Ligand code: SF4
């Protein structure tokens with residue numbers, strides 16, 4: 001079932017995927033596919049072209065964005081752009097995996113995903129390097145406001161809560 005609210009985004013993804021002739025080089029190049037065959041970039045592209053919708057399985061969230069598939073695609077298909085587009089549409093529908101929602105919450109609270117470790121701070125001091133700027137959650141909040149990410153996060157908060165009930 002195609003979600004009409006994402007028609008333009010889907011059409012853009014279809015356009016980006018159009019040169020694909022299903023050779024499978026992307027899948028055979030993908031390091032994630034080797035250990036998790038459900039993450040198949042060729043199938044993701046096929047779903048966009050053939051069905052005109054994002055794949056229902058949500059395996060695109062396993063992509064590590066290593067760019068290997070994109071480097072090797074003989075047709076120059078931007079697979080990472082397509083996979084990111086699929087994630088964007090899924091997120092707006094409240095289908096982001098709970099781990100990603102947790103990461104977004106942490107980003108909002110701390111202003112960064114991974115604080116600099118004490119070991120790294122000490123190493124910098126030993127090397128005479130200047131202090132790193134501290135992450136500011138207010139900057140992240142501003143980005144969330146401007147980009148509409150708050151609404152996307154809220155849709156996923158609701159979905160995670162409903163799933164837990
Ligand atoms: S490598 Fe490119 S042309 Fe081949 S299946 Fe993947 S996206 Fe399609």
Ligand code: SF4
Pocket residue numbers: 026029030031032033041062063064065066067068069070079080
């Ligand atoms: S960018 Fe994603 S889909 Fe492409 S090879 Fe890397 S992990 Fe696989």
